[in-house]
Amino acid sequence: MDWFAICFITGVWTLEGIVKWLCIDRLVGLPHFAMAPDFGPLKRRLHAYDQMKRHPKKFCEFVPAEGDDGLLSGGQHEILLGVLKKVEAKNAVLATFWSIVMAALVAFAFSSSCERLGVFPISLVAVCAPFLTAILLCAVQLDQIDANRTLASSCEDMVVAQKMQEALMLDLLKKEAAFRFSWLGAMFSVLAALVLSGLFAARAFPDIWP
CATH class of the missing domain: 1.20.120 (Four Helix Bundle (Hemerythrin (Met), subunit A))
Structure with missing residues (x-):
């Protein structure tokens, strides 16, 4: 395995970790090291x-807003x-x-x-x-x-x-x-x-x- 393949795999794993942290943990309200999720x-x-x-x-x-069907x-x-x-x-x-x-x-x-x-x-x-x-x-x-x-x-x-x-x-x-x-x-x-x-x-x- 050459250095390009190693760097590529490492970059993909790093990107996946960043996406998971930004799009899942932070948005859902589960920051890292949280003691108790909300x-x-x-x-x-x-x-x-x-x-x-x-x-x-x-x-x-329930009375809907004007122009709404409820x-x-x-x-x-x-x-x-x-x-x-x-x-x-x-x-x-x-x-x-x-x-x-x-x-x-x-x-x-x-x-x-x-x-x-x-x-x-x-x-x-x-x-x-x-x-x-x-x-x-x-x-x-x-x-x-x-x-x-x-x-x-x-x-x-x-x-x-x-x-x-x-x-x-x-x-x-x-x-x-x-x-x-x-x-x-x-x-x-x-x-x-x-x-x-x-x-x-x-x-x-x-x-x-x-």
Whole structure:
């Protein structure tokens, strides 16, 4: 192992440590060497979800701001969470599909057998990359960091619950849009692969085809 590889690995580990400290420990409220983490914001977040589920009438009586439709009922909130879970499962399947496709294309692009093809293999990687990127960009979950931002901007429980529910609905819309975009790309990719396979078979075995 040369010095470049050692420096590269060390730099990656250092960067990962800095990102973890800045984006996780500090933002969530868990600085290094903390004696006791603050679970207050997490308890308040869970309390808001519990209120949405157990007291739908109380939330329906909340007067929304002007131009706002208010909160969902308890049953609607349960359906929202169910649909969100279903879309996340489908996105995971598509993410696996595109990860396999991208890995195969990258291996093919850097193999010695495709040197005569020029930039065509790299172009295939570039074409397929946005479909995987869309899934990954929308895979971000609504965690305690997002809840902390909501809690910092509002003090009233009803307002906090409303903003958290709106964040769930926006997260669902983003994941559905990413799924449709990635699904269309997967369908076109499968059809293109079938067409290319048929053309290759017709050229390789001309006696079989009429």
